[in-house]
Amino acid sequence: MIGSVLVVVGCLAGVLAVILWRGLPALNLAMVTQGPRGGYYLGKEGGVLNAITGSLCLGFGATAAALILGLPIVFYLQRDYGGRSRLAGLTRLALDVLWGIPSIVYGAFGFIIMLYFGLRASLLGGIIALTLVELPIMARAMDEVVRMVPAELKDSSYALGATRLETTLRVVWRQALPGTLTAILLAFGRGIGDAASVLFTAGYTDYMPSSLMEPVASLPLAVFFQLGTPFPEVQQRAYASGAILLVLVLIVSLVSRLLARKFERYVVR
Numbered sequence: 001m002i003g004s005v006l007v008v009v010g011c012l013a014g015v016l017a018v019i020l021w022r023g024l025p026a027l028n029l030a031m032v033t034q035g036p037r038g039g040y041y042l043g044k045e046g047g048v049l050n051a052i053t054g055s056l057c058l059g060f061g062a063t064a065a066a067l068i069l070g071l072p073i074v075f076y077l078q079r080d081y082g083g084r085s086r087l088a089g090l091t092r093l094a095l096d097v098l099w100g101i102p103s104i105v106y107g108a109f110g111f112i113i114m115l116y117f118g119l120r121a122s123l124l125g126g127i128i129a130l131t132l133v134e135l136p137i138m139a140r141a142m143d144e145v146v147r148m149v150p151a152e153l154k155d156s157s158y159a160l161g162a163t164r165l166e167t168t169l170r171v172v173w174r175q176a177l178p179g180t181l182t183a184i185l186l187a188f189g190r191g192i193g194d195a196a197s198v199l200f201t202a203g204y205t206d207y208m209p210s211s212l213m214e215p216v217a218s219l220p221l222a223v224f225f226q227l228g229t230p231f232p233e234v235q236q237r238a239y240a241s242g243a244i245l246l247v248l249v250l251i252v253s254l255v256s257r258l259l260a261r262k263f264e265r266y267v268v269r
Contacts, residue, residue: 019246023239031240036206041226043233048241050208051222055248057123057209058202058218059192062130063138066187069131070139077143078172080154080164092143098136104196106132111200124212126202133197134187141186145179146172178260185256189249195220219245 031047040046076082077091110129119125149172157167173180195218203215204225219241226238 016246019239019242022236023241023243026233026236026240027243031237032244035208040206041229041231041234043231048217048219048222048237048244050206051217051219051241052244052248054123054202054209054216055192055219055245057216058126058130058198059188061123061127062134062191063184063188065127065131066134066138067184070135070142073139074142074146075168078146078168079151080167092140095136095140095143098132099140102196103133103194104199107197107200110197114201119213121201121203121215122211122213123202123209123216126198126216126218127212129197129201130191130194133194134191137190138183138187141183142176142180145176145183148179149175181259182256185252185259189252192218192252193220193245193249195224219248 030045032052033049034045034047035050036048037044037046073091073095077088082088106129110125110132113128114120114125153171153175154167157171162170198218199221202218202221204217204221205215206217207214209216222241223238223245226234226241229235
C-alpha cells in the first residue's frame with residue numbers, strides 16, 4: 001500500500017517538477033494578460049490570454065450542459081423512480097461505456113456531425129464535444145453519491161407526507177450536495193484539460209472568443225502547437241502554458257474540497 005502511494009505521489013511530483021522547471025522561466029505577467037501578437041510563434045511578444053479565456057468558456061459551457069442533461073438521468077436512476085428497472089441498468093452500463101471511450105473519438109464524432117449540418121469549428125462545436133466527454137463522468141459520479149443517501153431518510157420523509165419530488169429536492173439533493181459538487185468540478189477539470197475532443201470541433205485562433213459560431217483557442221491546444229515549433233523560446237512557453245493549466249486544475253480541486261466541507265454539515269452520518 002505504501003509503495004502504491006509512493007508511486008502515485010512520485011508521478012505527480014515528477015510531472016509538477018518538469019513542468020515548473022521548464023515553464024517558470026517563461027512565465028510572466030504578459031503570458032496571462034496578453035494574447036498572441038505578431039511573431040508570437042517565432043519567439044516574440046505576447047501571451048495565451050485567448051487560450052485561457054477559451055478554455056474557461058469551453059469548460060463552463062460544457063459543464064453547464066452536462067449538468068442540465070445529467071441531473072434528470074441521476075434522479076431517474078434512483079430506486080424511487082426507475083432505479084430498479086432494466087432500463088436503469090442499461091443506462092448505467094451505457095454511462096460506463098461512454099466514460100471509457102477515448103476523447104478523440106468524441107472529437108471525430110462531433111466533427112462528422114458538424115460536417116453533416118454544414119458547421120465549421122467553433123466554440124459551440126467544442127462545447128458539444130466536451131459535453132459528451134463530461135456527461136458520463138458527471139452523471140455516473142453523481143449517481144454513486146445519490147445511491148449512498150440512507151434509505152431511512154427517504155422513508156422518514158415519505159412518512160411525514162412529502163412527495164417523491166419534495167423528497168428528492170429537499171432530502172436527497174441536500175444529502176448528496178457535497179458529492180455532487182465534487183462530481184461537477186471533477187468533470188469541469190476534465191473538460192478544460194482535454195485536447196483531443198476540441199482539436200477538430202473548436203479549432204484554434206489567436207483572437208479572444210467573440211461568438212458561439214467562431215473558432216476558439218484552448219490551453220491544451222496552445223501547449224500542443226507551441227511544442228510543435230522549432231524555436232526553444234516558444235517551446236518553453238508551452239511548458240509555461242502547461243503550468244497555467246495545472247494551476248487552474250489545482251484551483252478547481254481546492255474549491256471542490258472547500259465546498260464539500262462547507263456543505264457536509266447537512267449530511268447525516
